[in-house]
Amino acid sequence: MSPQQTRGEKGLNRGLITVSIMLATIMQAVDTTIANVALPNMQGSMSATSEQIAWVLTSYIVAAAIMTPMTGFLSARIGRKRLFIISVTGFTLTSLLCGVAVSLDQIVLFRLLQGIFGAGLVPLSQSVLLDTYPKEKHGSAMAIWGVGVMVGPILGPTLGGYLTEYYNWRWVFFINLPVGILALAGILMFVPETEKTNRRFDLFGFALLSLAIGSLQLMLDRGQSLDWFSSTEIILETLVAVVCFYMFVVHMMTAKEPFLEPGLFKDRNLVIGLVFIFIVGVILLATLALLPPYLQNLMGYPVITTGELLAPRGMGSMVAMLLVGRLVNRIDVRLLVGTGLTLTAYSLFEMAFFNLDIRPSALVFTGIVQGLGLGFVFVPLSTITFSTLNQRYRTEGTAMFSLMRNIGSSIGISSMVALAAHNTQVNHAVLGEQLTPFREPLQRLMESKGLGLGPDQTLAMLNQELTRQAAAISYLNDFRFMAWMTLAVIPLLLLFRRKPSINVELAGQR
Numbered sequence: 088m089s090p091q092q093t094r095g096e097k098g099l100n101r102g103l104i105t106v107s108i109m110l111a112t113i114m115q116a117v118d119t120t121i122a123n124v125a126l127p128n129m130q131g132s133m134s135a136t137s138e139q140i141a142w143v144l145t146s147y148i149v150a151a152a153i154m155t156p157m158t159g160f161l162s163a164r165i166g167r168k169r170l171f172i173i174s175v176t177g178f179t180l181t182s183l184l185c186g187v188a189v190s191l192d193q194i195v196l197f198r199l200l201q202g203i204f205g206a207g208l209v210p211l212s213q214s215v216l217l218d219t220y221p222k223e224k225h226g227s228a229m230a231i232w233g234v235g236v237m238v239g240p241i242l243g244p245t246l247g248g249y250l251t252e253y254y255n256w257r258w259v260f261f262i263n264l265p266v267g268i269l270a271l272a273g274i275l276m277f278v279p280e281t282e283k284t285n286r287r288f289d290l291f292g293f294a295l296l297s298l299a300i301g302s303l304q305l306m307l308d309r310g311q312s313l314d315w316f317s318s319t320e321i322i323l324e325t326l327v328a329v330v331c332f333y334m335f336v337v338h339m340m341t342a343k344e345p346f347l348e349p350g351l352f353k354d355r356n357l358v359i360g361l362v363f364i365f366i367v368g369v370i371l372l373a374t375l376a377l378l379p380p381y382l383q384n385l386m387g388y389p390v391i392t393t394g395e396l397l398a399p400r401g402m403g404s405m406v407a408m409l410l411v412g413r414l415v416n417r418i419d420v421r422l423l424v425g426t427g428l429t430l431t432a433y434s435l436f437e438m439a440f441f442n443l444d445i446r447p448s449a450l451v452f453t454g455i456v457q458g459l460g461l462g463f464v465f466v467p468l469s470t471i472t473f474s475t476l477n478q479r480y481r482t483e484g485t486a487m488f489s490l491m492r493n494i495g496s497s498i499g500i501s502s503m504v505a506l507a508a509h510n511t512q513v514n515h516a517v518l519g520e521q522l523t524p525f526r527e528p529l530q531r532l533m534e535s536k537g538l539g540l541g542p543d544q545t546l547a548m549l550n551q552e553l554t555r556q557a558a559a560i561s562y563l564n565d566f567r568f569m570a571w572m573t574l575a576v577i578p579l580l581l582l583f584r585r586k587p588s589i590n591v592e593l594a595g596q597r
Contacts (some may be wrong), residue, residue, distance in 0.1 A: 098171045100277055104219050105231060107273025108212040111175050112235035114266045115208040118182075118201070120243030122147075127254040131254065133191045141312075142195050144592075148497070149304045150202030156347065157488040158207040159483030160215075160288065167482065168280040171211050177204030179267030186260035193346055209236060210485035215278060217473060217481055223416060229469040230412025233462070234405055242401045244379060267353060292338050292346030299331035307501040315505065342351075351480045351487070359492045359582045360472025366579070367464060368495025370572045373503040374435070374457065381562045382450075385555055386443055399451045404465075405460020411466045420467035421580040427463025428577050429456065430456055435570035439563050443555070471583055503569070507561040514557035522555030525584070 122129075122143065130140040161170050181201040188194035213232055220228040250258040306324040313321055339345040352358055377398075382388045382396060411423055434457035441449070469488070476484050 098438065101219055101279045103273060104215065105228075107270055107277060107323050108171075108215050108265050109231060109235050110264065110270035110273065111171070111178075111208050112212040112232065114166075114263050114270065115178065115205045116236050117243045117246065118205065118263065121247035121250075121259050125247055125259045128251055128256040129339050133194070134447040137189045139191055141308075142191075143198050145305070145308045146195050146199040147202040147205075148308060149301050150199045150303050150491075152300045152490065152493055152497075154203050154206035155210065155486050155493070156296055156300075157293070158210045158486040159480075160286065160293075160346065161207070162211065162281070163284045163286050166280050166283050167211060168274065168278050170207060171215070171278060172271065174204050174207045174211065175267055175271045178208065179263055182260045182263035182267065182468045186257040206488070210482065210489045213469070213485040213488070214482040214560045215483075218478070222474075225474070226415025226420075226466065226470045227412040228410045230415070230466045233408045233466045233469060236465070242398060245398045248390040248394040279331070287344045289342060289344060289346040292335060292342065295331045295335035295338060296346060296403075299328050299335060300490075302328040304497060307497045309515035310501055311505055313509065330432070330552065347483065347487075348480070350477075351483055354476045354480070354484075355582075355584055356472055356475050357484055357487075359579070360468060361487055363468060363576070363579060364472070364488055365470070365491040365495040366576050368492045368497075369502075370569050370576070372496035373499035373569065374438075376500040377503060377507065377562055377565055381441075381559070385559050385562070386445075396447060396450045397454065400454035400458040400461075403455040404462040405458075407459040407462020408466050411463055415467055415470055420471045421583055423467040425577055425580055427460045427465075427467075429575050430461070430463065431460030432570045433565050433575040434460060435573060439567035439570060441559075441563060443559050475584065486566075503565050507558070507565050508569070510561035510564055511554070511558045514560045515554055518553055518557055
């Protein structure tokens with residue numbers, strides 16, 4: 088066989104591997120947000136309360152968070168390809184079961200299983216791509232991977248709203264079936280298997296980490312509805328998370344064969360990357376949680392229109408990732424990340440000047456700019472984080488990267504929503520001080536019955552509008568707060584060690 092044919096087959100296989108694992112990545116990434124918009128319809132179908140139906144999301148989030156750190160161990164023990172096949176098969180089948188569920192207990196159980204099987208899809212896909220492409224093409228590979236990871240959650244609400252509106256909420260889960268089957272076929276045929284090890288399973292370490300992550304996720308997910316630390320449940324979950332995490336760190340540093348090897352955290356770029364992706368999750372992904380209620384509850388947009396207005400954000404991310412994939416080996420990646428953070432901060436400052444009569448064009452513009460910023464952040468950050476990491480730690484490293492991003496987004500969403508709720512009450516009180524019987528405009532309005540309503544009805548309508556304006560100000564304050572936080576993390580880029588040149592890396596491999 089000629090060298091040209093060998094290179095051609097290798098390039099073909101590389102392309103088919105990429106397509107296969109990207110289908111799995113997009114399927115999982117979209118599923119993290121696609122079910123959100125279908126919850127009201129599911130609630131009616133299952134005759135459930137708001138708190139009960141919320142477990143459809145909570146069960147998935149907690150299960151995925153607990154199982155993500157297991158990806159590295161299972162990959163080493165049974166082989167990465169086999170784990171990938173099990174994960175895709177299980178995720179696809181549980182998606183089918185979620186779609187045919189007839190009771191709340193069933194769908195919560197199936198979503199729990201879906202989270203268990205789906206936890207490893209993103210870190211496994213990232214690990215496979217890094218091993219499939221040579222180091223000089225890691226930037227392009229991460230750009231492809233980033234499209235699925237970042238665009239998936241952004242487009243999820245749009246797709247979920249369309250399926251729920253024109254078909255049925257069950258299609259939110261059924262849509263995974265053809266994608267999962269294609270991904271499974273590609274992985275079976277093209278993804279190579281890795282060597283297995285006889286590494287011992289550290290049950291005690293895994294139990295401690297699982298309790299810490301599970302308690303943290305429950306605390307963040309249920310804190311808002313239980314009024315945070317005024318609830319005994321939230322206090323207990325916080326104590327369990329802190330104590331178990333402390334015990335896990337001590338155990339990891341002292342055990343002979345810990346669940347996570349301490350050598351994983353000796354790589355400076357990985358440690359800084361984990362800190363950075365956590366902060367990025369806290370700051371940036373909370374925006375997606377604030378915009379839908381702002382557009383629907385305050386501005387009165389329907390679900391479909393809200394999804395359409397959020398879609399350009401995904402387009403901006405896609406364009407930026409494809410562009411940055413070509414620049415990542417030519418420009419210092421820290422400069423690219425800094426550019427992305429600056430664009431994101433600019434879009435958030437622009438959003439801080441929104442009002443309840445803002446034009447759709449302004450929403451689209453800020454969405455595109457923020458999408459560009461996200462694209463410029465995520466791909467270079469992924470590239471530099473793993474640029475110096477030993478290959479034996481790659482799957483564990485990608486699992487920790489995904490875990491820190493998810494925990495950061497959970498903390499960001501919970502804190503920003505809680506801050507908005509608190510500030511709404513404060514703003515309502517401050518604005519309400521201006522509506523007194525002694526102010527002349529209000530006196531004229533009440534006396535003339537200019538609204539065609541009685542005094543009680545007029546006051547009720549004014550209070551409703553007052554609450555709406557107070558909530559709007561709270562959302563804008565959140566956007567401004569996140570903009571300043573985005574600018575504040577830029578100096579952290581100086582802590583990264585620059586990626587060694589490609590020529591040096593290749594010379595070391597010879």
